[in-house]
Amino acid sequence: DAKTTQPNSMESNEEEPVHLPCNHSTISGTDYIHWYRQLPSQGPEYVIHGLTSNVNNRMASLAIAEDRKSSTLILHRATLRDAAVYYCIGSYDDKIIFGKGTRLHILP
């Protein structure tokens, strides 16, 4: 599995876009990039995942660098309910290993 590096914390203003970076320089060609988030006092929640192409869903967008050594999770318009710890994971198989993630603070 790829080792991922994320900033410990980030702040963003409400109703503005948020770009959460993730470095995964050791990622292999078959490792998917997964993003989960964990709201306070809840279990982790799936956000998005992708392999090579950029991906969009109702929650977020995932922009993957052409060399796949980094990716960015984009929340298009942050709300207070998006305050959570966001985990970036590089994994091919069952070993979805959670790192420490980025704690996102949303400022009203």
Added chain:
Amino acid sequence: DAGVIQSPRHEVTEMGQEVTLRCKPISGHNSLFWYRQTMMRGLELLIYFNNNVPIDDSGMPEDRFSAKMPNASFSTLKIQPSEPRDSAVYFCASSPWWGEIRYFGAGTRLSVL
């Protein structure tokens, strides 16, 4: 669907007692995972099952921990005897198959005094 259901939500016990945590996965999901979360170690995968069969238990910390999945709709994680360092939030997750999106339960907060 009600999602992954864990019980109890909170458990307080004394050192040496047996603790049993329960999980009901989402109907139709073939894979079930047990995780433990602490401030020091973050989220750790303890064990996972495919089609009720344990596939990888390398994350189970000690012989005091055991997990079973007697059928597709129920799993237990047992700690016997419990110790204060077992205090953590234990999450159960299920997915349609092991490589797919995982759906987590709300967790069981365990405190061992």
